Amino acid sequence: MSRREEISANLGVVRERIAAAERAAGRPEGDVSLVVVTKYFPATDVEILADLGVRDVGENRHQEAEAKAAATAGLDLRWHYIGGLQSNKAAAVAGYADVVESVDRAKLLAPLERGRAARLEGGGQASPLDVLLQVSLDAADADHRAGVAPEQLAGLAEAVADHPSLRLAGLMAVAPLGEDPAVAFARLAEMRDGFLRDHPQARTLSAGMSGDLEEAVAIGATHVRVGSAILGGREVIK
Numbered sequence: 001m002s003r004r005e006e007i008s009a010n011l012g013v014v015r016e017r018i019a020a021a022e023r024a025a026g027r028p029e030g031d032v033s034l035v036v037v038t039k040y041f042p043a044t045d046v047e048i049l050a051d052l053g054v055r056d057v058g059e060n061r062h063q064e065a066e067a068k069a070a071a072t073a074g075l076d077l078r079w080h081y082i083g084g085l086q087s088n089k090a091a092a093v094a095g096y097a098d099v100v101e102s103v104d105r106a107k108l109l110a111p112l113e114r115g116r117a118a119r120l121e122g123g124g125q126a127s128p129l130d131v132l133l134q135v136s137l138d139a140a141d142a143d144h145r146a147g148v149a150p151e152q153l154a155g156l157a158e159a160v161a162d163h164p165s166l167r168l169a170g171l172m173a174v175a176p177l178g179e180d181p182a183v184a185f186a187r188l189a190e191m192r193d194g195f196l197r198d199h200p201q202a203r204t205l206s207a208g209m210s211g212d213l214e215e216a217v218a219i220g221a222t223h224v225r226v227g228s229a230i231l232g233g234r235e236v237i238k
């Protein structure tokens with residue numbers, strides 16, 4: 001099987017899983033979009049994905065993301081930055097990303113604003129940068145490495161409004177390892193209800209990966225981020 005055939009077959013399986021989960025949740029077909037996570041895989045795989053109709057791709061490390069976005073410029077892809085973000089890299093990420101999903105502290109906002117404003121002035125896409133606030137679903141994660149603590153979410157959301165080149169688009173979360181994802185995502189759904197009361201336009205909910213996309217679609221995810229189920233195990237590649 002060629003790499004293209006392999007990716008095409010896996011993509012079909014994942015699209016069918018999403019469709020089945022939509023039906024099971026009583027959601028309309030096509031309600032949930034797919035971001036294919038291409039981390040550790042080469043730009044040639046990104047080209048295959050684009051050719052197979054994928055428009056949204058995700059990366060979690062700045063240097064790799066920047067290189068792949070440059071290598072595939074012209075393919076009309078939307079780049080989602082989904083990884084931990086250092087504030088000294090944030091301006092550079094805003095230079096190529098279309099969506100930054102992992103905003104977890106206010107300190108990132110000024111460099112993201114600066115990076116996006118520079119890109120807009122440089123004649124790039126004339127739209128603000130979409131940001132998602134990554135929320136922590138892990139009560140045991142005392143220093144909140146996996147996202148903003150629920151009690152700090154409202155303040156962080158308000159801070160985004162002070163940045164004209166940023167648009168608050170919604171929330172992102174990862175289910176903690178070792179917990180039933182349905183239980184973790186139920187907490188996410190509740191947090192989102194409260195959040196939407198204050199920010200009704202910020203409806204994006206990024207949740208669900210290869211192993212738990214069904215549970216995420218069930219609680220209202222608007223897009224899922226799927227890597228290994230489409231591109232294969234990362235361990236064997238690298």
Ligand SMILES: *Cc1c(COP(=O)(O)O)cnc(C)c1O
Nearest residue numbers: 037060082209210225226227228
């Ligand atoms: C790697 C990654 C994914 C994709 O995970 P898979 O299990 O390979 O589907 C999704 N979200 C984030 C934040 C990731 O880092």
